[in-house]
Amino acid sequence: MPGPLNPPMTMFQLGHRAMSAQLVRMNAAASNLANAGSVAATEGEAYRPLRAVFAEQLDRVTGMRSVRVDAIQRSDVAPVKQHQPGHPLADENGDVWVSPVDENEEMVEMLEASRQYRNMVEAMSTAKQLMLETMRMK
Amino acid sequence: MSNSLFGVHGAALQIRGERMGVLTSNIANAATPGYKARDIDFAAALQAKLGGASEGRAVETATRYRVPLMSSLDGNTVEMATEQAAFAENAVAYSATLEFLQGRVEKVTRALRGE
16 A cells, blocks of 8 residues: 555656666676686586566556566576586596577677666656656746 | 646646656566556547546556567567657657646736736
């Protein structure tokens, strides 16, 4: 129920939530890029790319739909086995496991997140401007 | 009282404000799987509002799902170009309505002062 402690959602809160969600997504892509090409001794230990999954969140009072991060999932791509007998992490067969990060995919993900973030900022600043104009009306 | 003073523009401004919230929701959910974009049919909402419906009711009856130009695999129907165009159009119309209201207020103020 709306009240003094739980006011109805404003457009600024909506923008804030959407921007936070996009930031989580961008951080996930950055983590993946940082771990591109990292090597592990076993298949289970190898790094697997992270993906943020969004879900819509309805504010019943205003009818506005904001967004939240539903989960951060590890994708189930199999790590790449590489034969490197000289590597310090290599097992008895001389194999290491390389993280299956697709750099192109991560760059696209990052670009999309930043575009949608920017869109939200733009929409919020327009809304703010109109609210100010309405407030200053004599 | 306020209705007779501001006429159609008061109702129009309220609906424009509501529509801005709906379009902002769409932009916020551009990457949410399964999200269905929606929009307010402004003419229908205004007609309902002028017909005596409450603001919430008028907006509710005039809210429609958007038909995407191209459907995406994850079921999301937000298309950035469409949303941006609608948002810009709505913002300009909001400004215009505000301008009308401002003119009305100025006129009444002048009349009250007897200038």
